[in-house]
């Protein structure tokens with residue numbers, strides 16, 4: 116694991132954008148796109164580079180990492196909407212190049228298989244951007260997720276529903292189930308970039324980076340990855 120501590124969230128966003136830009140400039144790239152507030156600065160920086168510096172996504176494909184079960188694609192908090200609104204609609208992805216998970220699929224297991232096949236057909240993910248939950252989850256792989264898991268349906272913990280309630284009108288509206296890339300799926304990305312911002316993530320970052328490899332902290336599985344970069348601001352690094 117490569118740990119890079121940067122002074123603030125802007126510096127983290129620029130460094131994450133540098134990694135993605137470098138890969139985009141090398142040719143057709145497959146990007147794994149996380150939601151949550153953490154990657155938003157990175158997406159804003161990529162949009163700026165697209166507009167001002169001609170950075171192109173025309174040859175790239177994108178795979179949103181996870182999705183709420185039961186929300187239609189048009190719901191503003193579905194992760195398909197969030198990825199469209201925060202990045203995809205503002206750059207030049209080709210039509211159909213961003214492949215979300217369908218949270219309304221009648222058969223979630225079949226949808227998970229379809230999504231895994233789509234990643235394989237794209238040639239695998241080149242750069243996977245990740246945030247981290249306060250309980251150490253990545254994607255929606257909650258504590259005790261199998262370290263070898265594939266894309267599947269999961270039940271959210273009360274903690275994660277509470278953490279994400281700020282995006283909804285009330286806690287009751289936060290879905291209880293999600294589809295998420297598994298930890299085994301995430302490990303197959305060629306480069307994983309985990310971003311942690313702010314004091315609220317300090318304990319989870321410390322457990323992921325310095326704690327034991329344990330299903331209790333799903334992000335600790337990245338200790339097994341051959342090319343994992345952890346980008347943190349000073350606050351998120353404060354317990355390292």
Ligand code: GLP
Pocket residue numbers: 149150151152153154180181245246247248249252253254255275279
């Ligand atoms: C959600 C997402 C994760 C994200 C996490 C942290 O649970 N599924 O991918 O990392 O939230 O969110 P935030 O970046 O808003 O703190």
